[in-house]
Amino acid sequence: MTLTDIFIEPFSHAFMRDALRMAMVIAIMCGGLGVLLVPRGLSMLGDGLAHATLGGVGGALLVGLSPDLSLWAALPFAIMVALGIAWLGRHAKLAGDAALGVFFAVSLAAGVAAMHIAARKGVAVDMESILFGNILAVQPADVGIVLGLSSVILLILAWVGPRIAYAGFYPDLAAMSGIRVALKEYLLMILTAVVTVTAVRAVGVLLVSAYLVIPTVTARMVARRLGPMMLLSICAGMFGSALGLIMSYHFDVPTGSAMTLTLGGVFILALGVRGLFRSRL
Numbered sequence: 001m002t003l004t005d006i007f008i009e010p011f012s013h014a015f016m017r018d019a020l021r022m023a024m025v026i027a028i029m030c031g032g033l034g035v036l037l038v039p040r041g042l043s044m045l046g047d048g049l050a051h052a053t054l055g056g057v058g059g060a061l062l063v064g065l066s067p068d069l070s071l072w073a074a075l076p077f078a079i080m081v082a083l084g085i086a087w088l089g090r091h092a093k094l095a096g097d098a099a100l101g102v103f104f105a106v107s108l109a110a111g112v113a114a115m116h117i118a119a120r121k122g123v124a125v126d127m128e129s130i131l132f133g134n135i136l137a138v139q140p141a142d143v144g145i146v147l148g149l150s151s152v153i154l155l156i157l158a159w160v161g162p163r164i165a166y167a168g169f170y171p172d173l174a175a176m177s178g179i180r181v182a183l184k185e186y187l188l189m190i191l192t193a194v195v196t197v198t199a200v201r202a203v204g205v206l207l208v209s210a211y212l213v214i215p216t217v218t219a220r221m222v223a224r225r226l227g228p229m230m231l232l233s234i235c236a237g238m239f240g241s242a243l244g245l246i247m248s249y250h251f252d253v254p255t256g257s258a259m260t261l262t263l264g265g266v267f268i269l270a271l272g273v274r275g276l277f278r279s280r281l
Contacts, residue, residue, distance in 0.1 A: 027237030034216035047209035055107035058114025082189035133204030
């Protein structure tokens with residue numbers, strides 16, 4: 001088998017090209033946003049919001065929306081959960097992980113109950129697709145929607161990303177500089193909710209945190225400054241996603257799992273080369 005057969009032949013199929021486009025867009029969004037979350041100890045925020053999304057999906061199915069539309073309908077629910085976590089952290093003095101635990105448990109329980117009731121009413125509930133995703137089933141319309149969302153998110157990150165980072169790492173100094181710290185916190189939560197729900201569509205509830213965490217910690221092995229770290233995080237996510245798609249095609253393994261494993265492989269590679277580049281970036 002030639003290199004062309006290995007790397008090019010899988011993408012001769014339209015469904016693989018659509019999956020690659022979706023994976024690249026998600027890698028860009030998660031790679032850029034993860035840099036603002038992981039260094040602040042918010043690594044599991046995406047995972048918690050992904051599980052909380054089940055509450056929105058269950059509610060959407062219960063009111064009669066189709067399974068394909070239910071995930072997008074869960075976006076407002078995920079945003080409300082994210083804002084609730086931020087509000088509790090600021091006003092109730094409840095630590096972020098504790099607030100996340102509360103919303104995580106309640107939303108997950110509500111979602112499971114709602115989907116169980118919907119299934120009893122005859123609604124087709126594909127739990128495997130929700131939990132593990134099915135990026136090979138994405139349609140060109142899905143890619144277009146996600147591409148539009150990612151464009152908006154990247155513009156916001158380019159505009160206020162440094163101020164969000166400053167407000168998160170040094171809130172007192174940021175407030176003294178005139179930065180509205182609370183507003184930046186809520187904006188970060190909204191962006192995380194949007195990115196999480198979008199990623200769930202492709203890689204599922206259980207694997208979404210991998211896209212937010214692994215590329216970021218990979219980049220932190222090599223880079224110190226925010227700009228290079230964000231760029232490396234995006235590149236690591238894109239490379240791992242593409243390689244994972246190729247591996248899943250040739251070895252017939254679940255695509256989400258293959259992409260997560262290749263992201264882990266990129267992280268291990270970064271561990272090996274960190275000493276060469278960390279002092280330079």
